[in-house]
Amino acid sequence: MIAAPATRRDALRRAGGVALAASAAPLLVAVRDAFAAAGGDEEILLAALRLEQGLVVAYRTLAASGDLDARAAALARHFGDQEQQHLDVVSKQLQTLGGVVPSEPAPAVVKAGREALTGVHGQAALLAFAGALEQNAIAAYYVAQQALRRAEFLQTTAAIMANEGQHLAVLREALGRPPVPNAFETGQG
C-alpha cells in the first residue's frame, strides 16, 4: 500500500468550489486511490491502466451527455482521446513485464462512472466533475512517482501526470478560475 485512502469529502473537495453530487464520490475516490493497493511496478502499471480506462469512459460519457456545448464537447472528446493514448502506452509497458492487459474497464468503474453522472447535470457541473477527476488522477500519479522504480515507467507516468495537469488547467480556465493557481501540482486542494 503506497498511500492512505482518500475520503469521499477529500475527493469531492477537489471540484474546486463547485458543488458536486454525492453520487460522484465513488468514482473520484476510485481514481484518487488507484495506486493505494499497488506494490511493485507491474501492479502500479495495472492500476494506471485501470485509472486510464476510467478516464476514457468518463470523457466519452461527458462528450455524449448532450449537456455540453459544441466547444466543451470537443474538449471532452480531445481529452478522452489523449486518455486513450495513455491507456495504449501503459498497456504496452505492462505487457513488457508479462502483465495481462484487461480488455475492458472493471465493471465497478463503469458502474461508478454511470452512477456519478446520474447526479451531475449542466455544463459547469460536468466540467467541474472532469476537473475533479483530473485532480484526483494527478494526486494518484504523484503518489506513483514515489513508488515506481524503472526509469521508463517513471518517465511515462510523469509525462502523463503533466498532461493531466494541462487538462486541469484548461478545465479551470473554462470554469473561470485561474488555470495555474499553485506552484506545485500535487492534486491536493
Add this chain to the structure above:
Amino acid sequence: MVAPRRAFLAAAGTALAGGVLAACGSSDDDSSGIATETGAEQSTAASADVAILNQALAVEQRSVAAYHAAAEHLPGARRVTAQRFEAQEREHADALAQAVMALGATPVSARDRYAIPSLDDPDAVVRFTMGIEQIAIAQYLDLIPKLSSQNLRGTFASILAVEAEQLAVLREQAGQEPVPDAFVRGAT
C-alpha cells in the same frame, strides 16, 4: 505553497541524517533490504541528489530571469500571467535551494545575466517563454528517474506538472492548441 515545500525539506533532512534510503528507492532497494545500505552508499545517493537539485535549480533560475524579462515586454493580461509564472518559478527555485542546504550543500548561484533574445514583439515574447518551458519540462523528465529520494521524485513531478500547465496557458495565448500531445515531454 507550504505543504510540498515541507515535504521537500523533510526528504532532504532525512537524507542528511543518513536515512534517506529507508524512505526512497535506490534502483535495487526494497523495504527489507534498506538496512543493508552502507553509510557510504547513502552518502553517494545524497550527493547525487544534491547535484540533481542544483541542476534543477539552475533551470528555475533561468526561468525566473526569462519571465522577469518577458513581463517587462508584455502588456496587460499577458504581463500579469508572466509575473505570476515568474513568482511560481521563484517558489520552485527557493524550495530547491532550501533542499540543497538541508542536505548540507551549497545551492548554485544564479548567473549575473542570461542570454535573452530581442523581445520587442509580444508574440515573440510568448514564444520565448514557451521555449523556456519546453526545456524545463524535458529537464525534469530526464532528472526524475535519477533521483534516489522518493519524496523528491514526487516533488519534481509536481513542479513538472506546473511547468506543463504554464505551457498550456502560453500556447493558448499564442493562439495554439493548448494541449496538443498526450505525453508532455518538452524539448531540448
